[in-house]
Amino acid sequence: MKREVISGTISRIKPYGTADVTITAFYALLIGILTIRHELWPDEVQQWLLARQSHGVGELFHNRRYEGHPLLWYMILYPVAHLSANVEAIKPINFGLSIVAAYLTLHHFTRGVAEKILFLLAPLPIFYFSVVTRPYMLGYLLVVLLCLAMRRPDRDLRIFILIGFLANIHIYFLIAASAFLFYYLLLRGLPSTTLELPRRFWLGLSLCLASIGLSMWQIIPPSDESSSVGHRASLDIASAMYGLAMGPFLGSNKSFGMFLLLLSPFVSLIYITLRNAPLVGVFLLASTLGILAFQSLVYGGAAWHAGIVYVCIQASVFMTRDFKSLDTQSVRRLNYTFMAMLLLHAASGLILLRALMTTPCSNDKYVAAYLKSYCPVGCTIISDDDFWGVPISGYLGGQPIYYVSREEFGTFDILDSHRFLPHGIEEVARAAHRFEHPIMLAGHRATAEEESRFDLRLIKEYSGSMTPKEAYYIYVFTTH
Secondary structure, three states: OEEEOOOOEEEEOOOOOHHHHHHHHHHHHHHHHHHHHOOOOHHHHHHHHHHHOOOOHHHHHHHOOOOOOOOHHHHHHHHHHHHOOOHHHHHHHHHHHHHHHHHHHHHHHOOOHHHHHHHHOOHHHHHHOOOOOOOHHHHHHHHHHHHHHOOOOOOHHHHHHHHHHHHOOOHHHHHHHHHHHHHHHHHOOOOOOHHHOOHHHHHHHHHHHHHHHHHHHHHOOOOOEOOOOOOOOOOOHHHHHHHHOOHHHHOOOOOHHHHHHHHHHHHHHHHHHHHHOHHHHHHHHHHHHHHHHHHHHHHOOOHHHHHHHHHHHHHHHHHHHOEOOOOHHHHHHHHHHHHHHHHHHHHHHHHHHHHHHHOOOOOHHHHHHHHHHHOOOOEEEEEOOHHHHHHHHHHOOOOOEEEOOOOEEEOOOOOEOOOOOOOOHHHHHHHHOOOOEEEEEEOOOOOHHHHHHOOEEEEEEEEOOOOOOOEEEEEEEOOO
């Protein structure tokens, strides 16, 4: 049954879907296995350590000041981090969000079994948003709820609240939330209908703008933040477009033909939306170009960051399908374009899935287990790099590690201007003499000359994971 609302959108009342439940159940089984197998990455452990080492909201707000992220996600992790000393206790949070988001998407926005399966095989729902415990899946769930809420644009307070929460997930979702707000204001007919709008509209808009302002205030780091926040990047549109389809997992051949293959569905969707649902076209351009520009010129980031652009593309497809003004030919063209995108992402997802089944995501879990079994009582772990020391501290239940760069014990990484002070083997060896049972945790292997000069003996090394440039070399000092 269909029910017309306003501004050309429709609201659908759909019956309970057996296929949706069945496919979601298989999806839950798959990502459940991947979640259990997953070794947490340093940035996943970092957020847990920030929450666990903070006692109260004020301290949590202070500790995350260099992270460049709003407080909301850390508040969700806070009670879990204090209930359990096991860092992997945060995994069920993302698992639950993934199942809810998958079912809502399949039930309300996908058409046909093939489209549903291909959608869930993409790298984002199969790993980067679901298995990796970061705020991205929460952001995606809010996007899905927003697309559902847009079917009833008269429910303005609900829409404004969802946009406000979305803005407080991540800086990329802040850009997407701003695009959603712009789209919704146009959908409601502003400014021509300003005098006709109810009081709750203005209340919701005020709360929404306040939430966006609050997010921006939290994201801006202190003046002494280090250049490690993100990866300061140059403009590289080709790499950004490869990120849309998880290009690295499609192969290393970045040919012009492959670039056109990835770009063509995106351009086709822009044409379809601008012609048949102009407001959605405006949202698509504002969100995707805004995120790509920020990513390329300011922040940089990894594949799943560009994947947030793909989330905005999906939202555009969902909202365009809800416009009753689409003719049969436009619907067919939209479906073909979306299916082409899903096929590209599913191919990437299957390649990624094979890698996940054969290669560990990180060696940090195994390094921590080895140190726990090897270290005598009173042993001091000395790390030459804060970033690689973080996951070890997390997997040891938040045990403090001596960070040479800061010349102090700590757990989570502090991304201030002191983070990149020189700290080679000599600095580590000098620090080791302060402690009775020092063990050196290095991110690179010492030369034979350094091993002889500083009385180092390599007892274990770990490398060969999916984490770029990850390597752990564990040394003891023979003079201690």
